[in-house]
Structures are given as structure tokens and as C-alpha cells.
Amino acid sequence: xxxxxxxxxxxxxxFLKPHMPADWKAVRGQVNDTPQPKPPVLIMWxxxxxxxxxxxxxxxxxxxxxxxxxPKRLEIQLDFYGFEAGNQAAIAMTLFRSMAAEGFFxxxxxxxxxxxxxxxxxxxxEKQYEDRWSLTLALQYNKPVLVSQESFNSPGDLTIxxxxxxxxx
Numbered sequence: 001x002x003x004x005x006x007x008x009x010x011x012x013x014x015f016l017k018p019h020m021p022a023d024w025k026a027v028r029g030q031v032n033d034t035p036q037p038k039p040p041v042l043i044m045w046x047x048x049x050x051x052x053x054x055x056x057x058x059x060x061x062x063x064x065x066x067x068x069x070x071p072k073r074l075e076i077q078l079d080f081y082g083f084e085a086g087n088q089a090a091i092a093m094t095l096f097r098s099m100a101a102e103g104f105f106x107x108x109x110x111x112x113x114x115x116x117x118x119x120x121x122x123x124x125x126e127k128q129y130e131d132r133w134s135l136t137l138a139l140q141y142n143k144p145v146l147v148s149q150e151s152f153n154s155p156g157d158l159t160i161x162x163x164x165x166x167x168x169x
Contacts, residue, residue: 002143003106005074009044012076012137015104016042019091021084029079039082039130042092047136048075059149067144073112074141080133081122089117089133096137108142 003011006028013026025037029045036043055070080088095101096114105111115136122132 003109004143005046005049005141008074008105008109008139008141009046009076011105011109012044012078013042015101016092016095019095020088024088029077036081040084040088041081042088043079043081045077045079046074047077048073049141050075064149066147066149068147069142069144072141072143074109074139076137076139078135078137080117080131082131085131085133086117086119089135092137093117093135105139108140108144110140112138112140114138 009028016026017024020042021040024040024042026042026044027034027037029043050073051070052073053071055068058067058069059065060067078089078092080086080092082088093114093116096111101111117133117135120132120134122130124130
């Protein structure tokens with residue numbers, strides 16, 4: 001089974017939820033016609049998808065599919081908002097830098113590294129300062145592209161046509 005980037009983002013939120021405050025929310029950034037939730041909130045933004053090796057191929061003879069897999073590094077920016085945003089970012093940093101997240105993601109997705117959390121000033125529309133802490137999570141992201149392959153598994157019925165002898169050259 002392959003997983004989409006949106007599903008990866010959902011998995012990140014689900015992984016962090018048990019370690020965050022009860023009223024904490026996790027959402028994907030860049031969603032049209034959706035206002036930002038009130039803090040405490042985590043907004044996750046996919047910011048990079050970089051190929052770092054050559055494309056690999058594998059053939060599934062049974063299904064007649066060729067799988068082309070391009071190992072990629074998927075980077076997700078995690079922005080924590082609210083009074084405890086610094087503590088929440090530190091929790092996320094600790095968890096993603098440990099073995100805790102190792103088995104949480106499906107095949108083809110694994111944490112690579114997590115940057116240090118940084119505080120960025122944010123002025124709201126009401127001209128108030130709000131805590132915003134940000135870090136970047138890098139994940140191994142291998143999503144194969146499957147291409148149907150034609151194959152010659154059985155020759156079917158054979159007809160043998162004899163060649164007449166003594167053909168002129």
C-alpha cells in the first residue's frame with residue numbers, strides 16, 4: 001500500500017496528539033476557505049520533496065506491474081501556536097529524534113531527522129503577539145509509481161507450418 005503526503009501529515013498529527021494538551025489541534029496548512037484554529041494548534045506544511053538517489057525499478061511478474069520508486073526526502077514544517085508552543089515543539093523534537101516514531105509510520109515512510117525548534121515573532125490581525133515555534137521534520141518517503149507491463153507468459157496454440165524442401169536459393 002502506498003501513502004499520500006496528506007496521509008503522512010495526518011499520521012504526524014496522530015503520533016503527537018497523545019503527548020499534547022487535551023484541547024490541542026493539528027491541521028494541514030494551505031487549505032482554502034478554512035480559518036486558522038484558535039491555539040493551541042499545530043499547522044503542518046509540506047515544504048520540500050527532494051530526490052536523493054536514482055530511480056529504482058522492480059518487476060512483479062504475477063501482477064504484470066513494474067514499480068518505479070524514487071527515494072525522496074519529504075520535509076514537513078511544523079508550526080506550533082499558543083502559550084505553550086515552545087514546550088509542544090520541544091516534545092515533538094524529542095519524540096522525532098528518538099526511536100518512538102520509528103514503527104509508527106507505514107512501509108516507505110520513516111523519520112530521518114528533525115531540526116531544532118525556533119521561535120518566530122507573529123503579530124495577529126488584532127495586533128497582538130502570539131507564540132509561534134517552528135521546526136522541520138524530514139522523512140524518508142518512497143511512493144512507488146506502478147506501470148502495467150505487457151508480458152508473454154504463454155504462447156497459446158501453436159501451428160507448425162512445414163517448410164518445403166528443395167527451395168531455390
